Amino acid sequence: DTEVTQTPKHLVMGMTNKKSLKCEQHMGHRAMYWYKQKAKKPPELMFVYSYEKLSINESVPSRFSPECPNSSLLNLHLHALQPEDSALYLCASSPKGVRSSYNSPLHFGNGTRLTVT
Amino acid sequence: AQTVTQSQPEMSVQEAETVTLSCTYDTSESDYYLFWYKQPPSRQMILVIRQEAYKQQNATENRFSVNFQKAAKSFSLKISDSQLGDAAMYFCAFGQGGSEKLVFGKGMKLTVNP
Numbered sequence: 001d002t003e004v005t006q007t008p009k010h011l012v013m014g015m016t017n018k019k020s021l022k023c024e025q026h027m028g029h030r031a032m033y034w035y036k037q038k039a040k041k042p043p044e045l046m047f048v049y050s051y052e053k054l055s056i057n058e059s060v061p062s063r064f065s066p067e068c069p070n071s072s073l074l075n076l077h078l079h080a081l082q083p084e085d086s087a088l089y090l091c092a093s094s095p096k097g098v099r100s101s102y103n104s105p106l107h108f109g110n111g112t113r114l115t116v117t
Numbered sequence: 118a119q120t121v122t123q124s125q126p127e128m129s130v131q132e133a134e135t136v137t138l139s140c141t142y143d144t145s146e147s148d149y150y151l152f153w154y155k156q157p158p159s160r161q162m163i164l165v166i167r168q169e170a171y172k173q174q175n176a177t178e179n180r181f182s183v184n185f186q187k188a189a190k191s192f193s194l195k196i197s198d199s200q201l202g203d204a205a206m207y208f209c210a211f212g213q214g215g216s217e218k219l220v221f222g223k224g225m226k227l228t229v230n231p
Contacts, residue, residue: 031217042208042221043162056217088160094217105152106219108162 004109006091012115015081021112023074023091032074033106034066035090043090049074081116088113119144121211123222130199131230138194138225140209148214151185151192157205168192204229
């Protein structure tokens with residue numbers, strides 16, 4: 001299994017809703033990432049989990065709450081979002097954790113297209 | 118701070134022809150890695166090719182090869198025998214050794230004409 005699976009593919013939510021994005025990989029990777037990508041822009045890093053611990057938070061607003069229940073799963077809980085949060089949310093994984101001196105390529109999922117109304 | 122620059126927002130190429138995508142970067146680090154990622158309309162970011170800074174030999178992957186000029190901080194991607202499936206956004210990315218953060222360029226849209 002060489003895939004990173006993200007669900008749902010599309011999500012429309014109101015500003016008062018609570019929803020979650022889910023990411024799953026079974027490649028034994030120990031680092032998992034959330035990226036946000038606006039149209040025609042590069043991905044922007046949001047969070048990194050290494051060995052199930054949050055290692056990087058790129059000053060993301062608290063209305064985004066990541067969770068890593070185990071080494072295969074990564075969630076992103078959403079609450080009280082704003083319309084400007086509408087974007088493609090990409091999950092990625094890599095074999096090595098943050099202390100590795102070897103930069104492993106990222107394996108990306110297909111993303112969740114989020115629309116906040 | 119590291120920066121990655123892709124100066125051409127769009128390019129087009131005829132099917133079966135060769136195209137070169139440019140990328141420059143700026144860093145004071147000696148231990149780093151460079152990547153080219155492709156993002157087709159399916160949205161998934163796919164690794165095309167990877168280059169370690171300490172390696173002098175340019176990386177190649179089938180029809181894809183890089184021209185890595187370390188002194189000039191240049192990392193261009195050459196696509197030979199272009200195919201319709203090569204049409205996508207291409208992002209150049211920089212990764213510092215030991216860091217899990219990638220710095221992406223702004224991307225370049227490649228169109229392949231039949």
